[in-house]
Amino acid sequence: MDTSAYVKAVVEQTSTFADGVHGRDAAAPVPTCPEWTLADLVDHVGGTQRMVAMLVGEQMTEPSRAFAGHVPGPADSGRWRAWLSDGAAQASQAFASVSDDAPVWDPSGGAAGVPFWSRRLFGEVCVHRADAAAALGMPYELAPELAVAAIEDWLETLTSRGYWENRHGFADAMRGDGQSLHFHATDAPGEWVARREPDMVALERAHTKADVAVRGPAAELLLVISRRRPLDAAPTLEVLGDRALLEHWIDHMDWVTNG
Template sequence: MREWSHAERAAAAGTEIARMADVLHGEDMSTPVPACPGWDLAGLVSHTGGVHRWVAAMVRDLAERRYDRRAMDMGMPADADGYAAWLREGAVFLPEALLSHDPQAPVWAWGGDRRVRFWSRRMLHETVVHRIDAELALGLPVSVDEDVAADGVEEFLDVLPYARWNPAVAELRGAGETISLQAGTGAGWVITLGPGRFHHRRSPQPGDVTLRAATAADLLQVVWGRRDPDDHAVEGDAGLLAWWRERSRI
């Protein structure tokens, strides 16, 4: 797997924002987004562009506390025709904010790594997943670079223990059961359910249940709940995988 620098992730986040804006340009903003029940494309844009602005403000200020996103003026245009362009603005200001400080500088973050570098990775994958949401809503083919997707799967596993808004995450523990996620392109992880929490490591080994997918991009969509695994791709205890997926929804 590729090892990413903070600067590379910040640049990739900008690229993904521009890609998402391209997908949305000229589309009907009232189109429902099935992956995000209750949202349409307008809601998807508002959320994603709002998160970009929220994070950029906190990183610029090296905020010691969480800013209230609902209290911020995001400057969203009144006319839906301007939504894609509003989203695209983040391709410039977000990487600039992320690169304005040392990646090791402390800043508020909800994950375990409370430094600026947390946010370059989080914003890259926040944007990738929501670009996928837009493509699925519009019936477009989904395409994710394999290096980006592999980092996205690992980032999901890294941040999952800190997703405290889903109480079921705390149930992801056990007596040593293992769940293996394997991509045909080479990336692979084994998750071990310990008595206190789960742990994961890069490994090509099978587990008590093994999910095999053609690509890391396919695995990324499965772990984020954007697609179901193919039945033939599950080896071993399918019930264990279903149990994991139900409790790891964030």
């Protein structure tokens, strides 16, 4: 997916998210983000989209002003749909105003800027839709091709140089000497191999032998690797090889409430 496709999907997924949460109990707990209520979740999704709209639209190379400009969501859940839709529209307008090579800060360490943020906002709203579904007892559905793109975002972000350098607990847990994990979506093209090295997690898009492989529908795979569904509660996934290695990986995906 390119930037424009990601942004289009952000608007669509935000609309689905907004329809689901609109008018619901703001104090409802979010079991997949244990410290959050539904209001916190809405605040995070809409506030992040507005922050990124500022970063991208103003081509910021330093983020502090955008962070300081966080806009909280309305206390009245009856206003959530409009507020969330407006945040997605602001982000869409910001991306439409710049080129992919515009200088924009991002935390990946790869100076990806505009493309990074379009992909990140997409991955954010897809995963947080799952949080809302868990909070409200609703089913979660995501087209396989979109789930593959969200997995791509999750794995790209967590194996980025910036994540490694700033998440010391993750880096300490993930240091290795070549242990490998293969993630394989079976209902849309998508395969990745993550290899634990002493100073990084190397990510490849490949079909190759690994110490452990997990394969199954893309949406289920997304929910498990993002810790939105326990591995034991995902019967459509098949695990081949060193299950403990996969469980160790999932246990240290600590990017839950701030994902």
